[in-house]
Amino acid sequence: MTGSWRVEVFKNNKPLHACEAPAEPLELGRQQKDAGEEGPPAQYVQAGLRRLIVAPWEEQEVSRRHAEIRPMGDGRVKITNVSQVRPIHLSNQRKLDPGASCETAMPVILSLGKVGGTTVRLQELQVVEEDEPLCSLREAAAPPGAPIHARPELTTLASEVPPVQMDNLLRWLRSAMDVLQSAAGAEDFFAKAARAVVEMVGLDSAQVLLIQNGEWKKVASWTAPSAAGAPTSEASRHILERVAREKRTFWQRPAGASPSQSLMQVQAVVAAPILNRHGAVLGVLYGDRVWGGATAPLTQLEAVLVELLAGGTAAGLARSEQEQAAASLRVQFEQYFAPDLARQLMGRPDLLTGRIAEVSVLFCDIRNYSGISRRLSPEQNVAWVSDALGAASECVLAEGGVLVDYVGDALMAMWGAPQPQPDHAARAARAALAVLAGIPDVNTRWQQILGEPMRMTVGVNSGDALVGNTGTRHKFKYGALGHEVNLASRVQGATKYFKTDLLITEA
Template sequence: MPGALQILVYERQQKVYSDSFESGSVELGRQRDSKEALYVAQRQPGRARVAIAQLNEDTVSREHALIEPLPDGRIRICNRSAKVSIRLADGSDLKAGNSTELDLPAVITLGNKTVRIQLEEFGSGLMLRSLKETPPAPGTVTLGGSGRFASLTLSGALSRNAIRNEQMEEILRWLQTIMEVLQAAASSSDFFRYAAQAIVEVVGLDRGCVLLLQDGEWVPQFTHTASHVNPNAPWSPSQQILTMVRKEKRTFWQSPDAVSMDETPSLAGVETVVASPILNPQGEVIGAIYGDCRHESQLPESPEVSRIEAMLVELLARGVAVGLARMEQEQAAVAARVQFEQFFTPELSRQLALQPNLLEGRDCEVTLLFCDVRGFSRISERLGPAGTVAWVSHVMSTLSDCVL
């Protein structure tokens, strides 16, 4: 694994421990006895141990989490406790005696301690999570071999009680909202508004915003606020999050259980945040969908963003990307058609706009009609520029009918 493994421990949103480990596994747990120092790494060849909880904190076992580095920026978490689970970032529990592999950066919870594991070079100390993959660019087909197919059908999930009917109904309502955004992206120019509104309704955040990159600056295109939020209150998205989205081309999020108190100024006061990149057909970041919830929110408690909500926000971003690509194609087609209609018939202009490759050079047999307009200079002087263009267009239409 490139770089040292950095472990940060938070208690009540305060960072209480941070250290780096060059190699080997790291064990986390509570004190074995009153003599064992708290938050002091005991290092041995290939292995280290840190007591992160006091002896009387029975929500953490003496030997609780074993963290093993793996290749390609991953780790294995082994729950060595006999009875206490480890809470994972997606809200699931790693039962006693079980293990799992996670992508870095990763966040786990032991008792009331939140533990972030990351590569030291990741930096910033932000309690951020991210989706592993970069979303595909508009027009890119990723089916087959991409690992995006579900491993369980809906009927299989329901028959195995993996998903309750109520949960399935909620997921389907989410998907209906996503589909409305995708339909708007394919047929109207209101998809900015639909996307910003959806991130508030689907995730339950205070604000949703669609931003585009213009001359290196993030420019909001549409912002939607929840009904309990003052739309005129001062607000701006976190530049730190947007910078990471632009650099990594991935979706990032932060939940209330992972808020760091040593955050950057642009994240000050942010409890929950999620942002996903908007890509152009070339795979470049041209914008982002962003939503957050602040400390001053009037909600009883800030919503928790899991991997599922992050994936739904990414779907929204892909819908906006499709809409932008459609608008760009339509604008290019209109511009080409206007240019073609100056010299060709409307029918031929439409065909050339739809198939611009017809104008590309290639070897083929053609029929040519040579024609010279008598008195062209004299006539064009009399008609003027606009009249000449219209006249030439009429002449070309007549000649095209003779050839086609």
């Protein structure tokens, strides 16, 4: 059964790169840089047609849209010249002018533009798993955080590895851990993992590919200096899909290939899965080695080492994600709580669960905000309110309070939760006095702009309330609900009737 095509690209009869593509309608053409396309051998799918970039944008002999190839069954394809000005030359001396098409059996070799220029060889790949020289480790890879258990391969190999090689193995493991510990983030992990595979296992090149929107995308790669300038080869789609499906490490030990079978050098490859903490495949760590000469084939030990490095990369990514999530949560907490309390809550998230607590609630807002705001521009309004409420917020945090919410020109704060504070009423009262005491400083910055001195009114009430995360899954909001909270709001509103800036109920 035909599953995919092997596409090899040559320039002046020298191999440039190779890749695999599904056996479906395929367009060959030059990079469209203005459309944001990457250089060869990038692939794109548009309106059901897969597009393969076979030449960079500066290669003017190749049209942006040059050839369209469609499978016809029984190993035959239909080739159409979709270029408006340039021909296609086939290996059987046939020439396809713009707009012309023909059917032919695979494999096919076609030159785009002039003969001997950019040449593409297309070969059908038969997927016959039981006959191909593909080996795998017996067990699926373990996700980050899974219980550690002895791998059968390691137990066997440990007894067979000579002492000299065992020293190399231990040195490799130490180096791998150093690499992963020095990585700063996801992209850094990928780049260092690819380089480590090349340098420590002795491969010619390595890459990290991630599954994005159902497609394999290369996010990092490394090539050994000894292999610099060698033709590039895309990862085997078939091997990638097997790794993703079975979550096991595979390596290929081809029996060899003659020049009639392929114009490219035969390669041995190894591919190990990179899993997330839930065991899903995020991507693959993929390496290859040119087969031939004095180069040794890939071994089971090397496959195990590549899997260990892929597992270390996965663990490092999981740790990085946890650290980022913790940092994000800490920032979120510090928007509501004083830094010391935020750090305590990181270790005791149970304190955020809903419960009844004795609290003191403070409301404050800007007196005559509507009248003053009409004289200001939108930019001045935002800056003024932010400055005023920011100064009030500092007073709340200085007394260990929780910044519950901002609504327009008003602020709500609370004491007594999430951690009990026996002196919550006194803290709230001191914060209220500090808010009013700080108004002159705000007026020194804004009175000339406002045209009058700013005033703030504050109301405080104490009593039992339901406290907890009163927000939703979309937005965190730690606060209080109940009659005593509503009463605190009404107390603040009553300040204008009593012609005072501060009202505090009896605790």
